[in-house]
Structure formats: C-alpha cells, structure tokens
Amino acid sequence: MSQSSKLRASNRLISDVRLSLRRAASHKGVQRIAALTTLTIREALRSRVLLGMTLLMCLFGAASLFWPADLDRERVILVQRLCYLTLTFFGVIAAAFLGGSALPREISSKRIYSVATKPVSRLEMLLGKSLGLIGVMCLFLILGGMVTFIVTHIASARKTYQGGSYTLEVIAPSAQIRPDDEGKPVPVEKGETLAADGERGHSYDVTIARRDTTIVGTIPKAAVKLHERSLKLQRVAGAEEVSSRCTGRSVVSRNELLLTATEVARNDVWWFDVAELDLPRSGRDTDVRLRFWGLRHEPIRGNRAQRERPHVEFLFQDPATQEEVRKEIDFSLQEPKTPSLSGSSRPADQYEAVFTLPHSLFAGGKFTARIVDYTPKYPARGRIFYSRTKSPTWRISRFDTGGLPRGAQTIQIRFLVHYTKGLDLIDHTQVTAEIRNPATGKSQQFPLHLRDRTTSYLHFPRHLVDARQGVELTISGLRRYHSIGHYSKESPVYLLLAPGSFWASTARSLFLILLYLSLFTVLAVAASTFLSPPVAILLTLTVVLAGLVKDFLLQTRTPAELESPALLARQMGTVLEQLGVWVKYFLIKLLTLLGPGFEPFSSTAFVRRGWAVPWSAVYGATFYALLYMLVCFSFGFLLFRSREFE
Amino acid sequence: MNAEPVIETHDLTKVYSGFMKPDVLALDRLTMQVGRGEVFGLLGPNGSGKTTTTKLLLGLIFPTAGSATVLGAPAGDIAAKARIGFLPEESYLYRFLNAEETLDFYGRIFSIPREKRRRRVGELIDLVGLQHARKRALRGYSKGMSRRIGIAQALINDPELIFLDEPTSGLDPIGRQEVKELILRLKGLGKTVMLCTHLLPDVQDVCDRVAILNNGRLCEQGSLDELLMLKERTELTVDGLTEKQQERLRKLLTDMGHDEVRMIHPYDTLSSLFMRIIESERQRVETAKQQPEHVSKQ
Numbered sequence: 001m002s003q004s005s006k007l008r009a010s011n012r013l014i015s016d017v018r019l020s021l022r023r024a025a026s027h028k029g030v031q032r033i034a035a036l037t038t039l040t041i042r043e044a045l046r047s048r049v050l051l052g053m054t055l056l057m058c059l060f061g062a063a064s065l066f067w068p069a070d071l072d073r074e075r076v077i078l079v080q081r082l083c084y085l086t087l088t089f090f091g092v093i094a095a096a097f098l099g100g101s102a103l104p105r106e107i108s109s110k111r112i113y114s115v116a117t118k119p120v121s122r123l124e125m126l127l128g129k130s131l132g133l134i135g136v137m138c139l140f141l142i143l144g145g146m147v148t149f150i151v152t153h154i155a156s157a158r159k160t161y162q163g164g165s166y167t168l169e170v171i172a173p174s175a176q177i178r179p180d181d182e183g184k185p186v187p188v189e190k191g192e193t194l195a196a197d198g199e200r201g202h203s204y205d206v207t208i209a210r211r212d213t214t215i216v217g218t219i220p221k222a223a224v225k226l227h228e229r230s231l232k233l234q235r236v237a238g239a240e241e242v243s244s245r246c247t248g249r250s251v252v253s254r255n256e257l258l259l260t261a262t263e264v265a266r267n268d269v270w271w272f273d274v275a276e277l278d279l280p281r282s283g284r285d286t287d288v289r290l291r292f293w294g295l296r297h298e299p300i301r302g303n304r305a306q307r308e309r310p311h312v313e314f315l316f317q318d319p320a321t322q323e324e325v326r327k328e329i330d331f332s333l334q335e336p337k338t339p340s341l342s343g344s345s346r347p348a349d350q351y352e353a354v355f356t357l358p359h360s361l362f363a364g365g366k367f368t369a370r371i372v373d374y375t376p377k378y379p380a381r382g383r384i385f386y387s388r389t390k391s392p393t394w395r396i397s398r399f400d401t402g403g404l405p406r407g408a409q410t411i412q413i414r415f416l417v418h419y420t421k422g423l424d425l426i427d428h429t430q431v432t433a434e435i436r437n438p439a440t441g442k443s444q445q446f447p448l449h450l451r452d453r454t455t456s457y458l459h460f461p462r463h464l465v466d467a468r469q470g471v472e473l474t475i476s477g478l479r480r481y482h483s484i485g486h487y488s489k490e491s492p493v494y495l496l497l498a499p500g501s502f503w504a505s506t507a508r509s510l511f512l513i514l515l516y517l518s519l520f521t522v523l524a525v526a527a528s529t530f531l532s533p534p535v536a537i538l539l540t541l542t543v544v545l546a547g548l549v550k551d552f553l554l555q556t557r558t559p560a561e562l563e564s565p566a567l568l569a570r571q572m573g574t575v576l577e578q579l580g581v582w583v584k585y586f587l588i589k590l591l592t593l594l595g596p597g598f599e600p601f602s603s604t605a606f607v608r609r610g611w612a613v614p615w616s617a618v619y620g621a622t623f624y625a626l627l628y629m630l631v632c633f634s635f636g637f638l639l640f641r642s643r644e645f646e
Numbered sequence: 647m648n649a650e651p652v653i654e655t656h657d658l659t660k661v662y663s664g665f666m667k668p669d670v671l672a673l674d675r676l677t678m679q680v681g682r683g684e685v686f687g688l689l690g691p692n693g694s695g696k697t698t699t700t701k702l703l704l705g706l707i708f709p710t711a712g713s714a715t716v717l718g719a720p721a722g723d724i725a726a727k728a729r730i731g732f733l734p735e736e737s738y739l740y741r742f743l744n745a746e747e748t749l750d751f752y753g754r755i756f757s758i759p760r761e762k763r764r765r766r767v768g769e770l771i772d773l774v775g776l777q778h779a780r781k782r783a784l785r786g787y788s789k790g791m792s793r794r795i796g797i798a799q800a801l802i803n804d805p806e807l808i809f810l811d812e813p814t815s816g817l818d819p820i821g822r823q824e825v826k827e828l829i830l831r832l833k834g835l836g837k838t839v840m841l842c843t844h845l846l847p848d849v850q851d852v853c854d855r856v857a858i859l860n861n862g863r864l865c866e867q868g869s870l871d872e873l874l875m876l877k878e879r880t881e882l883t884v885d886g887l888t889e890k891q892q893e894r895l896r897k898l899l900t901d902m903g904h905d906e907v908r909m910i911h912p913y914d915t916l917s918s919l920f921m922r923i924i925e926s927e928r929q930r931v932e933t934a935k936q937q938p939e940h941v942s943k944q
Binding site for chain 2: 023028031032034035036039042043046109110111112113114115116117118119120121642644645646
C-alpha cells in the first residue's frame with residue numbers, strides 16, 4: 001500500500017468514526033441505541049446461561065449462611081464476602097457467555113440483516129448490544145443484592161448474642177470476683193482484695209446490645225481482678241460461650257514500642273509523643289523495649305538459633321534540640337510461630353529488643369525515629385507503631401481530625417491492642433473511650449472492646465468531631481499488660497460499617513462488582529467482533545483468570561523474592577538454587593507486570609476488615625472501568641466496522 | 647430506461663476470500679441501472695449473484711472492486727438506508743417478539759414518533775393480514791405468516807426503494823397473489839421495487855425491467871417487453887372459431903405465405919383456476935352467512 005493510499009485510508013477511518021460518533025450522539029441516534037439496548041435486554045433475559053448462573057448465584061449465596069464463623073461480626077462479614085464472591089464469579093461467567101455470543105448469534109441467525117439494513121451504524125449496534133448486556137448485569141446484580149440483603153439479614157439475626165438480658169455464671173476462684181450489689185460496673189483497682197466466697201462462682205445479669213452488624217456485650221455486674229488467676233464467663237441461658245477465658249500470668253513490661261505490619265522502608269520517620277509513652281520525668285535514661293513482627297520470607301533452614309535475626313539501625317532525633325542518637329539494635333526471636341498480623345496464613349516471627357533511651361532525647365516531649373539501615377533478609381514491612389502506657393489511662397491530647405472524610409455520619413478509628421501476658425492470649429477486654437471536643441466542651445464515653453492483635457474500632461459521632469481543631473481522646477480501663485496504639489503514620493481514620501452506612505457500603509460494593517462485570521461484558525463483546533463465540537468466551541475467561549492469578553501472586557509473593565533476589569540468591573548457596581531463585585523472581589515479576597490488574601474493582605479489602613467502601617475506591621474503580629472499557633470498545637468497533645455480514 | 651436512476655452499479659465485483667480457502671468470484675463487473683418507480687427483477691439460478699448484489703447494495707458486504715450508488719449515495723450509506731426497505735430471503739426476525747412488538751422495534755430504529763409508529767404498525771398488520779395473530783410471538787408463526795410480517799417490517803418506514811428477496815417463497819397461491827398485488831400497488835405509489843427471485847412467473851407478472859445473472863455475470867438486461875417479444879412470430883386470439891372457419895383462416899394465411907400456422911384452444915393457468923375456485927367458495931360462504939339474517943328479518 002502506497003503512502004498516499006495509507007493516508008487516504010486513515011483519513012477515511014477518522015471521518016467515519018467522527019461521523020458515527022456524531023450520529024450516535026444525536027437524538028435519533030440515542031433513540032436507536034435505546035431500542036437496541038431494550039431488545040438486547042429482552043433477549044438476554046431469555047438466556048439459559050443467565051438463568052443457570054442466577055440460580056447458582058442464589059443457591060451459593062444462600063449456602064454461605066452455613067459457612068462456619070467464630071464470631072457474629074465475622075459471620076456477617078463472611079456471608080457478605082461470600083455473597084459478593086458468588087455474585088462476581090457467576091456474574092463474570094454470565095458476562096463472558098452473553099457478551100461473547102450476543103453478536104455472533106445475531107450474525108449466524110442472520111437477524112443482523114434486518115437491523116444492519118436499517119439506518120443503524122455499526123457503532124450504534126455495538127453500543128446498543130454492550131449497553132443492553134450491561135443492563136442485564138445490572139438486573140443480575142439487583143437480584144444478587146436482594147439475595148445478599150436477605151442472607152445478611154438472616155446471618156445478622158442468627159447472632160450468638162441476642163439482645164436482652166442473660167445470666168452469666170462466672171466460674172473462677174471466688175477470691176477474684178467481687179459482685180456488685182448496685183448493678184453497676186465496678187473497676188477493680190490494683191491490689192484490691194476480694195472477699196473469698198467459696199470455689200463456686202456467682203451469677204450475674206448481663207445486658208448485651210445489638211448494633212447493626214456488630215454485637216457489643218457488657219458485663220456490668222462483674223468486676224474481675226486478673227492476677228495469676230483464671231476467669232471463665234459462660235452464658236447459662238443458652239449453650240454458647242459469651243466471652244472467653246482469661247488465663248496465664250500477667251507479665252508487665254514498661255515502655256514498649258511495638259512495630260508491626262507492613263512496609264517499612266529506609267528513612268521512614270515515626271513520631272513519638274513522650275506523653276503517650278509515659279516516660280519518666282525524673283531526668284533519667286530509661287529502658288525501652290522495641291518489638292517487631294516480621295513475616296518469614298526466607299526458606300526455613302536449620303534451627304531457630306541458626307536463623308538470622310533482624311538488625312535495624314535507628315536514628316532517634318529530638319526535633320527541638322536536633323540531638324541525634326544512633327542505635328544499632330539486634331532483635332531476638334521471641335515467638336517463632338506467632339500468627340501473621342497481615343492476615344496471611346504464613347507465620348510471622350516476633351522479635352524483641354531492649355535498649356536504653358537517653359533522657360535528653362525525649363526531654364522535649366517528642367522525638368522521631370528513623371530507620372537508616374536494616375538487615376534486608378528480613379525486609380521489615382511495617383508502618384504501625386504502638387506506644388505502650390503503664391497507666392490505666394491513655395490520653396491523646398490532640399487527635400487530628402483534619403483528614404476525616406467529609407459527609408460521614410460516623411467515623412471510626414482503628415486501634416490495635418497487644419497483651420503481654422504469658423502463653424495464653426486474653427481474648428476480649430473492655431475499656432472506655434472518651435471523646436472530648438475541646439472547642440465545644442462536649443464529650444461522650446463509649447465502651448471499646450479490645451482483642452489481642454485485632455483491630456478495634458471506635459465510633460466518632462459527627463457532632464463531637466471538629467475537623468479544624470481535633471479532639472481529645474482518652475482510653476481508660478487499660479490493664480497493665482495492655483499495649484494499645486493506633487495508626488499514626490498514614491491515614492489514621494477509616495470509615496467503617498457504622499450504623500446507617502451499611503447499606504451505602506453494600507451499594508458501593510455492588511457498584512464495584514457491576515463495574516467489574518461491565519468491563520468483562522464489553523471485553524467479551526469486543527472479542528466477539530472478530531472471534532467465534534467459544535474463542536471469545538475463552539479469551540474473556542482467560543483474562544479473568546489472569547487477573548485472579550496476578551492478585552494471587554501479589555498477595556502471596558514474598559518481598560525477598562521480588563525486591564532483593566540477588567541477596568536471596570546469594571544466601572541460597574549453590575548455583576542451581578541461585579538460578580532457581582532468579583528464574584522464579586523474573587517469572588513472578590513478569591507475571592505481575594503483564595497480568596491484568598483488577599484490584600480497583602475488589603471490595604474485599606474493605607469488607608474483610610469491616611470497613612465501609614470509601615467513595616475514593618468507587619471513583620478509582622469507575623475511572624479504571626471507563627478506561628478499560630473505552631480501550632476494549634474502541635478495539636472492537638474498529639474491527640466491527642469493517643466486518644461483512646455474509 | 648428513461649427515469650432517474652435509483653440504483654446504479656459500475657463494474658461492481660465481489661470476491662469472497664477466506665483463510666485457507668480458494669477465492670470465489672461471486673459477482674463479476676456488474677453494471678446496471680434501476681430507474682425510479684420501476685419494478686426491477688434480478689433473475690438467475692441459485693448462486694448466480696442475486697443475493698450478493700443485494701447485500702452489496704445494502705452495505706452488508708463491501709465490494710472488492712467497482713462502485714454502487716443507491717438513492718444517490720454510496721451503497722451502505724446510513725442516511726440512504728432510512729429510505730430503503732428490505733425483505734431478506736427468509737424472515738430473520740426476533741422470534742420472542744410478537745407482530746406488534748416487532749414492527750414497533752423497527753419503527754423505533756427508524757425514529758418514527760410514537761403516535762405515528764402505533765398507527766403505522768396497525769396499518770401494516772392489516773395490510774399483511776395478521777390481525778388475528780398480532781399478539782402472538784413470532785415463534786408460533788407459520789412460514790407464510792413470518793413472510794408477511796417480514797414484508798410489513800420492510801415497509802415500516804414507507805420506503806422509496808424496496809428490496810424484496812424471494813418475497814413469495816413460502817406463501818400459498820393467495821399470498822403470492824396478494825404480494826404481487828402489493829408490489830403493483832407500491833409501484834402505483836411511485837416506489838421503486840427490486841425483486842430478486844428465480845420464480846419467473848412472478849417476475850413476468852409484476853416486473854417492468856429485468857436483469858439476468860449467471861455465475862456472477864450479467865447476461866441480459868432490459869424491459870420485459872423488449873426481452874420477451876418474439877418479433878418474428880404473431881399470436882392471434884379470437885372467440886371460438888368453428889372447424890370450417892379455422893380451415894378458411896389457415897388457407898388464407900398459407901396463401902399469404904405463412905407456412906407455420908398453429909391453431910389451438912388455449913389453456914387457463916392453474917393459478918387462475920385456483921383463484922377462481924377460492925373466490926367462488928368465498929362468495930358461497932358469505933352468501934350462506936347472509937341467509938339466516940334474511941330469514942330472521944322475514
């Protein structure tokens with residue numbers, strides 16, 4: 001083809017596309033597209049594939065009720081996740097089959113003759129078909145949303161803790177228990193002696209409240225001192241356990257800095273408020289314990305003693321005096337089989353180091369810590385610092401609320417508590433959180449349930465939050481073995497499934513799924529413009545699978561493999577093993593680079609944690625969906641406009 | 647052809663080529679014209695290129711070489727399609743729709759306003775005689791009924807140019823006759839009709855001009871009168887002659903130098919006979935229906 005003919009062809013293509021767009025955007029064009037869309041919906045609703053997928057979706061959605069879950073809140077979240085998963089799975093199959101076969105069926109049955117010979121452009125035909133199938137996906141999701149609603153409703157109604165009054169039997173050495181005759185919670189002071197009353201426990205009335213999807217239980221009539229003793233709370237009026245047992249020794253350690261979770265990088269800086277750490281004002285240096293959890297990213301070799309310990313070099317700095325202290329800290333392995341904090345099934349190692357913090361560093365009230373080096377074999381992936389306080393009250397004098405999402409009715413803050421008790425973990429502990437707005441003087445107290453290494457959430461009523469000034473937050477009722485902290489580096493506040501936001505979040509989740517299904521519908525339609533139906537369906541499902549594989553790789557990849565293969569290979573010893581590491585590294589890297597990413601369309605990350613799906617996720621997913629759909633649609637249109645209907 | 651051309655092709659060629667398949671020449675340099683108001687017949691045996699020509703003119707497929715204009719615009723032009731009606735070889739319609747919904751859908755495609763569309767749908771259903779089945783889904787239609795609804799959809803936009811591909815296939819003799827009458831009525835309204843068929847009697851009854859294709863090539867083109875007239879022969883039809891009169895006439899013609907003289911009693915066509923029987927039966931039924939009314943009045 002000569003240069004001039006190529007130019008002519010491209011000019012013709014541009015003018016054709018421009019004309020098609022102008023026609024489609026006209027009033028009559030919209031009417032035609034609407035007619036084709038309606039027809040497509042009516043036809044697709046008769047599809048047996050859609051019927052089958054809908055039935056399976058309903059069946060599996062209902063079956064999610066029978067999935068085992070330990071806690072009520074977890075059950076509701078689990079049911080929701082399973083419903084969303086079911087919707088996505090069967091929806092994407094329906095989208096692939098309907099999208100991949102709609103146009104070819106029209107062509108093979110020659111019904112296209114009666115449409116293509118009318119004043120309908122190819123663009124309008126493709127648009128009508130795509131929009132119609134997206135409309136079908138909408139209907140599918142509306143039905144799925146109803147199933148989700150019913151199933152979630154049933155799941156939330158099947159709570160272990162039903163509202164109302166129950167009788168609790170406290171089984172514990174009576175010396176530890178002090179009944180309260182007035183029916184109010186009685187805090188137990190340190191060292192307080194309780195009256196001995198035999199070995200048998202006492203019965204108390206307990207009020208358990210239901211709040212939307214969460215259950216909040218209080219034990220108002222039992223005050224318990226936990227010290228080298230055990231306690232078990234059981235529901236008598238019912239067979240299930242209400243609370244959990246507390247056993248083990250209380251090990252009190254002071255001034256712990258806890259470092260956990262993901263993504264530590266060199267030069268990351270953390271701020272510490274001395275007031276939160278409860279450091280002594282006596283002008284003496286003090287010992288500080290730093291804890292670190294890390295995922296085990298290296299092959300397990302040898303025994304514990306042979307395994308390399310993390311070595312982190314910190315640079316502490318007082319911003320007021322600019323005084324710097326450089327500390328090289330070697331961590332010792334504490335708990336080799338601690339469950340991972342990031343939700344992964346791989347075990348996490350816990351390391352601990354104790355070092356002396358010079359008083360001069362924290363005399364100014366605050367100091368910073370900066371990681372300047374660490375042993376890369378253990379890529380410390382963490383961004384959460386927890387400060388520990390020895391007093392039963394933890395006060396955050398100025399909790400910054402400047403970054404709170406606007407328009408939210410209820411805002412929640414994420415806490416994480418750690419108990420430094422002995423071998424057994426304490427499960428639930430209730431403390432009291434008081435939120436006070438210094439500007440208005442209003443304050444309110446809330447019960448806060450803490451669970452070891454599990455995020456707890458606190459509702460921030462809107463009327464208490466002043467975005468300009470921040471609030472005072474006081475956590476009281478802490479035990480000596482509690483270490484409590486909150487997100488201090490990144491966005492500290494998350495919008496959760498607070499009362500009133502549940503259905504909004506569900507709607508957003510469904511919208512994300514709709515975007516996901518729409519994307520694959522358009523992809524299938526685009527593929528069917530040049531491929532036979534089976535191949536178009538297969539291609540679509542392959543892309544879905546590739547996205548899932550990429551997600552899987554991103555979730556399960558080890559940072560060592562992806563970030564420092566050379567180091568890991570060096571550690572591996574033999575050439576063959578080194579080669580294996582490199583091959584694996586490049587393979588995983590390649591797959592994660594080339595694989596299609598559909599993370600923006602997943603609400604799982606939010607639902608799993610019980611967070612509300614934020615608007616930012618919706619905006620992001622909409623942007624990506626429109627972008628992907630535009631690319632797929634344009635490609636499909638360019639091929640379809642030159643397709644002959646023989 | 648003196649009228650303004652509605653369809654014009656110039657060296658229109660189509661070669662079907664496929665992956666790992668030999669090329670097939672379906673249409674070879676077709677040059678023809680169809681004038682406004684004509685009923686034009688495109689004739690030929692199966693595989694002669696009739697349907698290919700129609701598809702090319704409607705923009706369903708693209709020419710390999712040559713050019714074609716329809717209603718003054720290049721073949722396949724979207725704006726021109728608004729003035730075209732098309733009845734495919736078989737009625738490829740949406741079987742889950744009923745007659746009204748089908749016509750309404752195509753009316754919406756043509757952006758016909760709702761009120762006008764509703765009226766037009768009613769008229770066309772009456773025209774093709776589907777009043778009794780207007781609410782029935784097309785999947786329950788017989789072949790003839792499907793053909794009728796196909797004809798109706800081709801006329802939904804009151805087209806200037808109508809392509810009819812085998813319009814009488816699947817129809818009973820009455821239906822065929824009605825379609826032929828419809829074609830003539832459309833002609834009377836100034837519409838141009840392009841008829842693709844291999845049923846020659848149909849063509850002869852309604853067409854003004856024809857083109858005969860074979861193996862993708864145009865073999866003959868012209869008006870029926872021109873093509874069918876045998877100028878070297880004369881046919882004389884008179885009321886019944888007696889044997890004696892026939893002898894005298896034969897002798898007279900022989901004397902005038904005409905050696906080949908045939909005298910026969912002409913036969914009626916089966917079609918006419920069938921129509922006559924059906925018509926007389928219809929009249930008998932109507933008379934029988936009127937009879938009780940007459941008696942009761944007395």
